[in-house]
Amino acid sequence: MHDELREVFDFIAFSARLREVERHNNATTERKESVAEHSWHLALISWILHREFEREFGHTLNLEKMLKMCLMHDLVEIEAGDPSAWTTQHSAQHTNEKARIEEEVAQRRFSSLPGELGAEFLALWHEHEAGATPEARLVRAVDRLNPALMRLLTGQGWQDVGADAQALDRLQLPRVEVSETLTALYREVRDAAVAQGLLPEASPAASRPSA
Numbered sequence: 001m002h003d004e005l006r007e008v009f010d011f012i013a014f015s016a017r018l019r020e021v022e023r024h025n026n027a028t029t030e031r032k033e034s035v036a037e038h039s040w041h042l043a044l045i046s047w048i049l050h051r052e053f054e055r056e057f058g059h060t061l062n063l064e065k066m067l068k069m070c071l072m073h074d075l076v077e078i079e080a081g082d083p084s085a086w087t088t089q090h091s092a093q094h095t096n097e098k099a100r101i102e103e104e105v106a107q108r109r110f111s112s113l114p115g116e117l118g119a120e121f122l123a124l125w126h127e128h129e130a131g132a133t134p135e136a137r138l139v140r141a142v143d144r145l146n147p148a149l150m151r152l153l154t155g156q157g158w159q160d161v162g163a164d165a166q167a168l169d170r171l172q173l174p175r176v177e178v179s180e181t182l183t184a185l186y187r188e189v190r191d192a193a194v195a196q197g198l199l200p201e202a203s204p205a206a207s208r209p210s211a
Contacts, residue, residue: 157198
């Protein structure tokens with residue numbers, strides 16, 4: 001096997017480990033979702049909604065780029081881990097540390113790919129992280145919506161993170177409001193979760209009258 005093919009094979013072997021990284025939401029009632037499953041589902045949702053996104057935005061969107069971002073953007077989590085958005089959202093320190101570690105992994109792992117492939121991976125990852133294009137912002141929005149969908153579908157709910165509907169809005173809306181379609185889907189998920197008793201409309205402390 002020549003050197004470039006060996007480098008590609010090594011990266012393929014590395015990427016297979018994404019199956020081993022668990023997310024904080026369930027895949028079924030019996031187990032957590034893997035990041036690999038999550039990435040696949042993001043790609044499928046982006047493909048399904050692509051035409052609707054183009055209708056909304058009024059111009060062509062690069063579906064190939066979106067699918068590539070969906071499939072590769074979380075590869076850094078093989079080494080960096082997958083911290084919960086509920087943990088990092090209120091902590092600039094946690095957010096900055098997460099970004100630093102992931103950048104180190106991206107530089108090391110993507111730069112090992114030969115020729116233009118490594119540059120493409122690194123550029124796409126930076127584009128996604130920066131939300132620098134409509135495609136990146138839409139993928140980031142689908143990425144944020146997806147765990148809420150899985151918490152609803154599996155009946156997991158949000159008890160483990162102590163969230164109510166208002167807290168979920170604060171986490172979700174800054175991302176999903178890039179698209180009216182995704183906003184509508186999010187509201188459908190949130191309202192169904194409230195109706196099924198998986199998500200309180202307000203926390204007990206917030207609902208109590210002040211003394």
